[in-house]
Amino acid sequence: MSAATTIRNRFVDGPDSLAERYRARRWEQLRTEFPDIADMTIVDLGGTVSSWRRAPVRPRKVIVLSFEPEGADDVDWIESHHADACDLPAPFRDLRADLVYSNAVIEHVGGAERRQRFADSVHRLADHHWVQTPYRYFPVEPHWLFPGFQFLPVPARVAVSRRWRLVHTPNSDRQAAVDNVLSVELIGLTELRNLFPTSRVLTERAAGLVKSIIAVR
Template sequence: MWWVKPTKADVYGNRFRQRRVRAFLAMCDEVLATKSTCRVLDLGGAAEYWLGLEPLWKDRPLHFTLVNLYPEKTPDARFTARIGDACALSDIADGSFDIVHSNSVIEHVGSWHNKARMAAEIRRIAPRYYVQTPNYWFPVEPHLRTPLIHWLPRPWQRSLVMRGAHGFFPKAETLDEADRILSDSSLLDAAEMAALFPDARIERECFARLVKSLIAIR
């Protein structure tokens, strides 16, 4: 694997993620006011993520269906895993779930066309959704954990990732590896999120008065 898996502290000790989960659970509670179970489709999610945050939701009757490009292990009956492409979920009928959840995934699907396809799938599959993504205009790139690198010309970016490890990624040894690292994500700004999710409100998650993340909520 050419990237470094985030540690549990990265995922579960992150106060921003805990705050997001609480906001998401408020949406689940709206569903549970009228239904016995809340069916969640998590695009790009992992059971490990939810188990790490289980103290926040364990008393709620939630069922998570996890969609990933690769097989995902499920620890118990509260989880179902399936292989799928978040940009093309034609085997899932309209309105099949109560809520779609996606945390830091849409920036990884590639082109604007793919992002628009993923957004359209999210909007049709459930009446509610919660989609978070890092903000392009925050000065620290969250995957490389390097200030300003995502604003630099591509040749300068390549040079930096070939000089040493950055964030979740080891040092790139070749131009191909450098390009693969740099192409792993393409960040979005608020205008782009609003265009992708026109029926949502776009919330801004701030750090030091700067917008760190954007969250589309319907």
């Protein structure tokens, strides 16, 4: 195992990583915010079946809407469907759930207009929501584990993406690196509050600094 892989496992990818500990803490926070979650139908926008299989919470039903749906035939409480959360297919436009859940998705949907459409879908699907996203102004960008990566011009981010050894999947192909760089656009508190004006915003901290932000209603 390379030194870079060891470092990524320690901070992000490993089962005992710092990121995994934060995820566990976030599940507990979700349970605290919604103590009747066991009786809820939840729509997960952009999530995965596997994350719900591992989750320490068990809702009555979970409907995952994602570009890359996973099989869930062997789990009677999870459904998984192909859908664009920013432009819901007709079968899901009248869907109503108890809670919309989304974890680290809104920063990937592609620009301010699509983020607004994503938020519109959240409001349309349920009265309650939990929408988490990494905080733009945390000093280490969480996808590349590179300090200040999100503030660099695109050519510099592409160069880092192709050479930085802590990247999850290095991009030797320049176009793939460009696509990956442009697929992530972190947001801050002002935009989150604008997208979810009636929500409370919770903050998750690391070393005293805001690491991620969560819109909850």
